Amino acid sequence: MTEEENDAARRHRAKMEKRKAVQDAEVAGKTIAQQGLLMVHTGPGKGKSTAAFGLALRALGHGWKVGVVQFGKGQWRSGEREMLEKLGPVSWHTLGEGFTWETQDRARDEAAARRAWDKACELMDDPDVRLLVLDELNISLRYxxxxxxxVLSRLGSRRADLHVVVTGRNAKPELIAAADLVTEMTLVKHHFSAGVKAQAGIEF
Amino acid sequence: MTEEENDAARRHRAKMEKRKAVQDAEVAGKTIAQQGLLMVHTGPGKGKSTAAFGLALRALGHGWKVGVVQFGKGQWRSGEREMLEKLGPVSWHTLGEGFTWETQDRARDEAAARRAWDKACELMDDPDVRLLVLDELNISLRYxxxxxxxVLSRLGSRRADLHVVVTGRNAKPELIAAADLVTEMTLVKHHFSAGVKAQAGIEF
Incomplete structure (x- = not known):
């Protein structure tokens, strides 16, 4: 190495050492080891439900029982369901009737949401369930x-070790306020706008 | 029902019918049925890798072979790997050396990135692989x-039916320009800032 290269390597090492010190201090600052989290995946981008099913995959890897209640999109996600059920205990319930612009009947939407919520409450009472996915609950709340x-009161009184993930666009501000972790999926760019159809393996 | 209620139900139905018409027209406007997508999950929020593993789950549900190359985070994600490998053909390679502020050695980082990229190219040449996850490639590109x-040239010349997902913060603008679908995961709220430690089943 020339002296210049040595200098550059030294500067790089010093910079990275400083960054590592900041990172280590941050980790040391965490003191609460275990807590059931209320997580929200919202925003107009893709990946809200997909990331929730990714969490379910991880949970099953830890030997946990997983609950899934779908408040919408009844016909989708059957591939994920079959796959997850092969991996461990999954209690899966598709109780939505599809999007409201498909059903065009408010009373029916309300009844469907109520059935789904009742099932969610039942799963919150199951002490074996450690992760509960409430897929598209945000849509039911929005309308x-x-x-x-x-809903907020029941989620707030769930047992301490139960993780809950709520998905769907337009999460209510009150739910965001109550949540531990909120991720907004923002659409930067979408192939639909370039005329590409929904396709197997990606959209469903 | 009173006449007022009937009116409200009618108005609701009319509104939803209009929304469905818009939705149907949008779907009819898509004409390209099948195309391997270049997808990017970026941003400071959670769910970038998790959503990519959710896509892998879906791909396996369709009987596809999945390739995964990890450019960082060597010690993590072993749970997901084991789970996915139970479900179908997965070619998984963890070739990163961890974050640069852990290694503090630029030459070593570059060598690790090169090994990972060589493996990614090999998987792009495997005609059975239909989804390739390039986990944390954005970090290698950023530094x-x-x-x-x-990288852009090789991704651009991949075969037409291969979907690729690139994850990691700070995606390069040139990669975003080349991508079909870009989702930015934004951190709205994080439990780490409330002092909760990383925990099994959620963070790893």
């Missing part, structure tokens, strides 16, 4: 198919 | 551990 207060 | 031009 007021379920009373927000009731 | 110029790999020449951006070479």
């Amino acid at each position: 007021d198919h379920l009373p927000l207060e009731e | 110029d551990h790999l020449p951006l031009e070479e």
